[in-house]
Amino acid sequence: MKESIKKPVLAVGPFHPLQEEMEFFQLTVDGEIVTDIDVRISYNHRGIEKISETLQFDQVPYLVSRICGICSASHPLAYVQAVEEIAGITPPERALYVRTIINELERIHSHMLWVGLAGHFIGYDTVFMWAWKYREPVLDLLEEITGNRNNYGNVKIGGCREDVPNEIIGKMLKELDALEKKTDMLTKAVLDDPVLHARLKGVGILSYEDAVKYAVTGPTARGSGVAIDVRRDDPYAAYADLDWNVITQPEGDVFAKAVVRLLEVFESIKIIRQAAKKLPDGPIAVEVKEIPAGEAVGHTEAPRGETFHYVRSDGGNRPVRHKVRAPSFVNVPSFKASCIGEEIPDVTITLAAVDPCYSCTERLAVIDENNKIVHDYETLLKLSREKTAKMKKEML
Amino acid sequence: MSWKIWSLKKSPWVFHVNVGACNNCDIEIVNCLTPKFDIERFGMKLVGSPRHADALLVTGVGTRQAVVRLREVYRQTSKPCVVFIIGACACGTGIFHNGYHVAGPVDKVIKEVDPNAIIAYVPGCPPKPEAIISGVVKALSAI
Amino acid sequence: MNQEELKNKISEIKDKLESIEQPLENRMYLTCKAENNYDISKFLFEDVKARFVTVTGIDAEHCFEVLYHFSYDQTSCVITVKAIISDRENPSIESITSILPAAEWIEREIHDVLGIDFKNHPNMRRLILSDDWPEGVYPLRKEIKK
Numbered sequence: 001m002k003e004s005i006k007k008p009v010l011a012v013g014p015f016h017p018l019q020e021e022m023e024f025f026q027l028t029v030d031g032e033i034v035t036d037i038d039v040r041i042s043y044n045h046r047g048i049e050k051i052s053e054t055l056q057f058d059q060v061p062y063l064v065s066r067i068c069g070i071c072s073a074s075h076p077l078a079y080v081q082a083v084e085e086i087a088g089i090t091p092p093e094r095a096l097y098v099r100t101i102i103n104e105l106e107r108i109h110s111h112m113l114w115v116g117l118a119g120h121f122i123g124y125d126t127v128f129m130w131a132w133k134y135r136e137p138v139l140d141l142l143e144e145i146t147g148n149r150n151n152y153g154n155v156k157i158g159g160c161r162e163d164v165p166n167e168i169i170g171k172m173l174k175e176l177d178a179l180e181k182k183t184d185m186l187t188k189a190v191l192d193d194p195v196l197h198a199r200l201k202g203v204g205i206l207s208y209e210d211a212v213k214y215a216v217t218g219p220t221a222r223g224s225g226v227a228i229d230v231r232r233d234d235p236y237a238a239y240a241d242l243d244w245n246v247i248t249q250p251e252g253d254v255f256a257k258a259v260v261r262l263l264e265v266f267e268s269i270k271i272i273r274q275a276a277k278k279l280p281d282g283p284i285a286v287e288v289k290e291i292p293a294g295e296a297v298g299h300t301e302a303p304r305g306e307t308f309h310y311v312r313s314d315g316g317n318r319p320v321r322h323k324v325r326a327p328s329f330v331n332v333p334s335f336k337a338s339c340i341g342e343e344i345p346d347v348t349i350t351l352a353a354v355d356p357c358y359s360c361t362e363r364l365a366v367i368d369e370n371n372k373i374v375h376d377y378e379t380l381l382k383l384s385r386e387k388t389a390k391m392k393k394e395m396l
Numbered sequence: 397m398s399w400k401i402w403s404l405k406k407s408p409w410v411f412h413v414n415v416g417a418c419n420n421c422d423i424e425i426v427n428c429l430t431p432k433f434d435i436e437r438f439g440m441k442l443v444g445s446p447r448h449a450d451a452l453l454v455t456g457v458g459t460r461q462a463v464v465r466l467r468e469v470y471r472q473t474s475k476p477c478v479v480f481i482i483g484a485c486a487c488g489t490g491i492f493h494n495g496y497h498v499a500g501p502v503d504k505v506i507k508e509v510d511p512n513a514i515i516a517y518v519p520g521c522p523p524k525p526e527a528i529i530s531g532v533v534k535a536l537s538a539i
Numbered sequence: 540m541n542q543e544e545l546k547n548k549i550s551e552i553k554d555k556l557e558s559i560e561q562p563l564e565n566r567m568y569l570t571c572k573a574e575n576n577y578d579i580s581k582f583l584f585e586d587v588k589a590r591f592v593t594v595t596g597i598d599a600e601h602c603f604e605v606l607y608h609f610s611y612d613q614t615s616c617v618i619t620v621k622a623i624i625s626d627r628e629n630p631s632i633e634s635i636t637s638i639l640p641a642a643e644w645i646e647r648e649i650h651d652v653l654g655i656d657f658k659n660h661p662n663m664r665r666l667i668l669s670d671d672w673p674e675g676v677y678p679l680r681k682e683i684k685k
């Protein structure tokens with residue numbers, strides 16, 4: 001009668017103690033080992049595909065940029081590309097470059113965000129605070145260009161709404177230089193840290209075969225050695241003219257995904273530098289009159305993977321069907337392959353669930369009685385590096 | 397001022413409830429904690445359970461599936477508490493107002509549970525961290 | 540495979556298709572009857588080695604269309620299989636989850652929002668709609684206005 005014994009079920013969600021969307025995970029466990037996993041979504045279902053049918057073609061980009069706040073440049077771009085395909089519109093050259101720049105800035109801040117959160121999930125809040133501090137200048141740049149820190153709403157059918165003014169470019173490149181240095185430091189710290197190795201390596205492995213079967217995309221796929229990237233495979237915006245690499249890692253564990261994301265930040269910086277240099281003069285939008293009947297697909301590489309939009313028009317002023325496939329929709333179910341057989345604490349990072357604990361080391365200064373600063377940022381950094389090196393020796 | 401209200405205003409601990417947001421409002425809330433804004437200096441922090449919280453930060457439209465849980469979370473929060481409604485979605489369902497799966501706006505849902513709830517609104521899509529902080533300060537000084 | 544070879548490869552299953560359209564060099568639309576969809580999807584995934592992207596369900600007033608999108612990344616070709624379900628009363632189609640676990644969620648979603656039944660699906664529970672959503676109301680059907 002073994003079957004009739006109820007297996008213990010561990011519930012995670014729907015409200016996680018941190019942020020991100022609500023999801024409800026039910027982990028069936030055997031001791032510490034997870035034997036099955038079930039996910040219930042719907043908490044965040046707003047019926048966007050139906051709302052889209054009630055909006056006019058040029059209003060939809062503002063709706064789809066609100067599907068996901070962090071991918072608020074790639075969703076409208078995918079939609080706009082689909083509509084442009086139906087109507088046979090070619091946006092002006094400069095608009096393509098502006099789109100590229102905005103999308104890459106978005107990728108940088110999104111990857112930084114993820115790295116920070118990943119650090120937070122495993123209780124390594126130094127990484128969290130650093131990464132989130134470094135992404136602030138990128139948000140400020142985006143605000144200067146588009147008028148909003150997130151939800152830029154910058155693409156429209158036929159081009160872009162706001163230009164990247166030539167005056168900003170110098171500032172942007174300077175910020176990127178600073179960011180590159182900091183990311184370099186962060187990457188080295190992460191790649192070198194024995195604690196992170198111990199915590200993330202070999203955890204939550206998604207094999208190459210499973211990655212193909214579950215059709216995952218983006219860094220999730222590239223972390224499992226599947227070299228797909230829409231920017232290279234089906235170049236849009238200005239990617240075909242620029243020179244950059246697709247980063248892959250064969251291992252498929254959480255560490256590999258972190259490495260892919262960190263290295264992609266450098267590629268994005270590279271792309272923006274080239275795009276800023278090549279940025280052609282000219283208008284940023286063409287006039288669009290009518291959208292004829294037809295159907296088309298548009299896809300872009302969002303920070304999390306391929307964003308796919310299908311649009312059908314009947315010649316009226318609203319889409320008759322607009323399908324959105326966000327990258328997480330295929331990436332999340334792959335938990336079934338990567339989590340089963342893992343221990344509970346490892347599943348939580350694989351699921352990116354939370355260990356609520358906050359600290360902030362960044363502005364720490366140790367002050368002695370006479371109010372003289374004994375350790376400031378630089379010396380503390382040095383001290384912590386030495387400590388890491390010592391621990392590394394001990395652990396090896 | 398009763399001592400309960402007095403203590404509510406000092407170093408409020410907040411619990412963050414996402415009831416169908418696009419994540420941007422949530423990220424801006426977390427941004428308030430990170431080095432650039434760092435409101436933890438003032439003793440405000442995110443806590444993991446509504447029972448520890450003095451304030452709820454609610455974001456998102458309030459989808460049909462989520463409002464049921466929102467009511468429950470509000471009931472579990474220790475009273476008195478302040479409900480901060482963050483973002484255009486939460487204030488009035490915003491761009492999603494005619495969605496079939498939307499049961500918001502959030503203030504309506506909260507008032508169903510407790511007509512006397514203390515509610516503060518921070519509009520914006522998303523409100524900048526500065527706006528969130530200023531909204532919290534204004535609301536707390538108005539109580 | 541280059542684009543030419545891909546086209547030749549796809550013409551191997553010509554007898555299962557109603558039509559092949561190619562509006563752009565790297566966009567293909569293959570129309571078929573609902574009952575052939577399983578074989579075609581299997582062929583695309585296993586023989587052509589295309590990557591599964593997603594499924595779109597459409598209420599096209601007189602019939603339902605179920606669009607299986609695949610992407611053949613070597614030639615950047617997006618292949619869309621358009622399966623037509625003409626029975627509006629009891630729409631059903633064969634599930635492809637057994638070959639492609641990636642399709643599990645999207646088939647459940649289409650079942651929720653359009654009421655199309657996926658035969659032999661391992662787990663046809665509600666996914667995207669709330670627990671208190673009434674049975675038999677399919678929000679993406681055209682007759683539902685709000």
Ligand code: SF4
Pocket residue numbers: 066069151416417418419420421455456482483484485486490520521522523
């Ligand atoms: S108010 Fe705007 S930013 Fe906030 S959740 Fe809604 S759509 Fe997203």
